[in-house]
Amino acid sequence: MASRRRQRAPPSVLPCLSRGGAILQGGLAGTAGHYVLTTVIPGDYPGRTPHIDVSLRAPGGKTLTTQIFFPGNAGNDSDPISDKSLVIAMSTDGKSGQIDFVIPAP
Numbered sequence: 001m002a003s004r005r006r007q008r009a010p011p012s013v014l015p016c017l018s019r020g021g022a023i024l025q026g027g028l029a030g031t032a033g034h035y036v037l038t039t040v041i042p043g044d045y046p047g048r049t050p051h052i053d054v055s056l057r058a059p060g061g062k063t064l065t066t067q068i069f070f071p072g073n074a075g076n077d078s079d080p081i082s083d084k085s086l087v088i089a090m091s092t093d094g095k096s097g098q099i100d101f102v103i104p105a106p
Contacts, residue, residue: 041070049075049082054101061106068099 042050051067069076069087076082088097 044075049073049079051079051082056101056103058103058105061103064101064103066101070097 037052039052042052044050049069050073051069053065053067055063055065057063067081067086069079069082071087071090076084076087086099088099090097
């Protein structure tokens with residue numbers, strides 16, 4: 001069994017936890033609002049297409065909670081929450097992607 005280290009996130013950040021309790025992400029965007037997330041493409045599970053849950057908030061603003069979906073997955077069409085505007089644009093090698101979220105400042 002792999003060992004796990006606890007990571008301490010800044011107090012204003014709520015880390016996203018996997019079912020196993022490992023911290024997968026959590027952090028603050030830079031001054032330009034850019035944020036990089038390194039993760040894996042999730043697998044299928046009953047009733048849903050693969051996706052990543054995200055929560056975004058401008059300082060002092062309301063939280064936007066949404067999901068990122070992946071292109072080419074047949075489950076996107078049958079998933080009741082999937083939205084074409086939330087499908088990430090993947091690189092040609094499929095190893096990275098980019099999606100833009102615009103959230104209003106308070």
